[in-house]
Amino acid sequence: MKVELPKLPYEYNALEPVISEEIMRLHHQKHHAAYVKGANAALEKLEKYNKGELEINVREVLRDLSFHMNGHVLHSLFWEIMRPPEDENKPDGKILELIEKSFGSFESFKKLFSASAKQVEGVGWALLVKCPNDNFYVLNIEKHNLMHIAGFKPLLAIDVWEHAYYLQYKNDRGSYVDNWWKVVNWDKVNQLL
Ligand code: MN
Numbered sequence: 320m321k322v323e324l325p326k327l328p329y330e331y332n333a334l335e336p337v338i339s340e341e342i343m344r345l346h347h348q349k350h351h352a353a354y355v356k357g358a359n360a361a362l363e364k365l366e367k368y369n370k371g372e373l374e375i376n377v378r379e380v381l382r383d384l385s386f387h388m389n390g391h392v393l394h395s396l397f398w399e400i401m402r403p404p405e406d407e408n409k410p411d412g413k414i415l416e417l418i419e420k421s422f423g424s425f426e427s428f429k430k431l432f433s434a435s436a437k438q439v440e441g442v443g444w445a446l447l448v449k450c451p452n453d454n455f456y457v458l459n460i461e462k463h464n465l466m467h468i469a470g471f472k473p474l475l476a477i478d479v480w481e482h483a484y485y486l487q488y489k490n491d492r493g494s495y496v497d498n499w500w501k502v503v504n505w506d507k508v509n510q511l512l
Contacts, residue, residue, distance in 0.1 A: 442481065445459060446460060
């Protein structure tokens with residue numbers, strides 16, 4: 320039942336200058352690792368509760384599980400859908416076709432997704448998700464676990480918690496979001512489809 324911290328599919332400095340090595344190290348080794356630890360702690364409590372060995376506040380533990388498990392799942396996706404920066408970085412193939420079907424054009428999708436990321440209140444994520452009829456939606460996630468539509472498959476995610484950009488971009492989340500498009504691994508997103 321335990322979850323594990325996945326290895327990054329590239330070196331810690333591979334996304335520079337868009338995302339610094341220092342941010343990537345801290346983000347992966349400290350922040351993501353903490354969500355893995357939190358998810359496993361909640362799973363362990365539930366296991367003991369199921370065996371009658373521990374009394375717990377079920378609502379509280381399930382909330383912890385959702386928060387940390389979503390943190391783990393979203394970070395795993397976030398690492399996977401990035402690669403070293405390219406100036407002209409655009410999707411092609413099936414993903415482009417479905418983006419155009421749902422949003423009209425890649426440019427309108429990029430505008431909506433960027434606005435979603437820039438406008439997350441406090442900390443959270445912007446997500447591109449696919450629903451069972453192949454329609455795409457852009458979602459805003461506050462923290463890790465609110466405003467999430469169950470059953471939708473996440474395809475693209477940007478982390479806009481401050482730990483994802485503050486050391487390099489300070490309070491300029493907008494520049495981080497604008498630069499981030501250079502490191503999107505569209506081949507990977509196409510595979511996830
Ligand atoms: Mn994060």
